[in-house]
Amino acid sequence: MTARHxxxxxxxxxxxxxxxxxxxxxxxxxxxxxxxxxxxxTTADTITYGPDFARLPLHExxxxxxxxxxxxxxxxxxxxxxxxDRLGERFDATLWNIATDAIVNEAxxxxxxALPRPALRLTTLLAETIGQTVPARxxxxxxxxxxxxxxxxxxTGSDGAAARARSHAARQGFATDLHPAPAEEGPDRTPEADxxxxxxxxxxxxxxxxxxxxxxGRDLADLPSASIPWExxxxxxxxxxxxPHPYPTHRRPARRWLAMEDAARRTDSPAPPFEPGxxxxxxxxxxxxxxxxxxxxDDTRLGLFMAExxxxxxxxxxxxxxxxxxxxxxxxxxxxxARLTLPSTLRRGGxxxxxxxxxxxxxxxxxxxxxxxxLDGDPGPAPRFPVLWTVPDDRGLTLPPFGRVLSMAR
Numbered sequence: 001m002t003a004r005h006x007x008x009x010x011x012x013x014x015x016x017x018x019x020x021x022x023x024x025x026x027x028x029x030x031x032x033x034x035x036x037x038x039x040x041x042t043t044a045d046t047i048t049y050g051p052d053f054a055r056l057p058l059h060e061x062x063x064x065x066x067x068x069x070x071x072x073x074x075x076x077x078x079x080x081x082x083x084x085d086r087l088g089e090r091f092d093a094t095l096w097n098i099a100t101d102a103i104v105n106e107a108x109x110x111x112x113x114a115l116p117r118p119a120l121r122l123t124t125l126l127a128e129t130i131g132q133t134v135p136a137r138x139x140x141x142x143x144x145x146x147x148x149x150x151x152x153x154x155x156t157g158s159d160g161a162a163a164r165a166r167s168h169a170a171r172q173g174f175a176t177d178l179h180p181a182p183a184e185e186g187p188d189r190t191p192e193a194d195x196x197x198x199x200x201x202x203x204x205x206x207x208x209x210x211x212x213x214x215x216x217g218r219d220l221a222d223l224p225s226a227s228i229p230w231e232x233x234x235x236x237x238x239x240x241x242x243x244p245h246p247y248p249t250h251r252r253p254a255r256r257w258l259a260m261e262d263a264a265r266r267t268d269s270p271a272p273p274f275e276p277g278x279x280x281x282x283x284x285x286x287x288x289x290x291x292x293x294x295x296x297x298d299d300t301r302l303g304l305f306m307a308e309x310x311x312x313x314x315x316x317x318x319x320x321x322x323x324x325x326x327x328x329x330x331x332x333x334x335x336x337x338a339r340l341t342l343p344s345t346l347r348r349g350g351x352x353x354x355x356x357x358x359x360x361x362x363x364x365x366x367x368x369x370x371x372x373x374x375l376d377g378d379p380g381p382a383p384r385f386p387v388l389w390t391v392p393d394d395r396g397l398t399l400p401p402f403g404r405v406l407s408m409a410r
Contacts (some may be wrong), residue, residue: 012061014332022206022214044181082181288361329356352377
């Protein structure tokens with residue numbers, strides 16, 4: 001072992017080569033070091049083993065080391081930093097730790113690893129927090145870290161999903177063991193794209209071997225993948241919709257007409273028919289922001305969305321008009337782009353009908369209409385302006401016949 005590697009974890013890491021070829025391969029891409037406190041912690045792709053790790057029996061050392069190898073391989077630390085950047089002060093690091101630990105532990109137990117008991121599991125977490133009872137493989141196939149975190153964070157209050165998650169995790173002996181990756185990439189940091197390749201190759205090797213985490217990996221929704229954050233997609237759609245479009249104006253002639261008219265004068269020819277010029281001036285672009293208040297969109301996603309709309313409105317100097325709706329639509333309210341906050345009097349509940357909201361938006365002649373909804377309703381006829389349907393999750397949805405659908409699941 002070199003000075004780079006942990007002495008405490010040496011035996012457990014060596015045992016992985018015989019137990020699980022996929023996990024052994026992934027361990028080679030992590031930095032294993034000894035630390036001064038706790039059992040083990042992960043930051044980016046560095047795993048630090050504390051004195052408590054050495055006191056565990058070997059089979060549990062293997063499980064704990066594999067727990068942190070999966071944290072590093074699934075990029076939970078880097079994704080934690082990304083989520084923290086998106087949410088700012090609203091980000092709950094403990095809740096992110098709970099979500100990622102539950103996913104990792106469920107995968108390890110399904111792959112026949114041993115973990116110190118009690119252990120936080122995804123199946124029991126879902127049952128205790130949102131009342132979903134599903135088999136382990138189905139749970140792992142349906143939930144990734146971001147989607148699970150946003151679902152748990154959306155339940156506010158003392159009896160919400162977040163509070164229930166913390167209570168359940170405490171009963172399972174949970175302790176935070178994951179830290180966000182530093183903002184700056186170090187010289188030894190493995191690029192994200194390389195990690196995707198490492199994980200894909202390791203999982204395939206495990207599948208061929210017929211044992212270990214490779215037999216579970218194909219069911220993991222949390223595997224790292226090349227995806228564009230929904231915020232960037234939203235910005236692109238709105239930027240294109242809000243671009244000024246030149247239009248003909250009879251206040252000045254086209255340059256082509258001026259040249260033709262000058263040539264006609266000099267040659268004593270008939271004057272050409274008048275051609276209007278193009279005006280680049282335009283009215284301030286408008287965003288019609290229709291919010292489905294039927295209760296399908298949680299406060300966390302709503303806060304994320306409003307922050308994005310605020311940034312876009314301030315950059316393009318756009319008017320933002322809020323249209324709350326359920327089975328009816330309220331009158332549009334103009335929001336201040338510099339302080340884009342929802343009115344406290346908005347109601348929640350009721351059914352979902354899109355026709356009144358789209359008709360109300362049409363009265364504004366918007367550059368684009370953005371509808372935040374779960375798409376549980378009839379979209380109705382297509383309007384003359386572009387529509388962007390923004391949904392908490394697009395899995396299993398029937399896509400509308402017009403507009404673009406943007407999922408906020410990741």
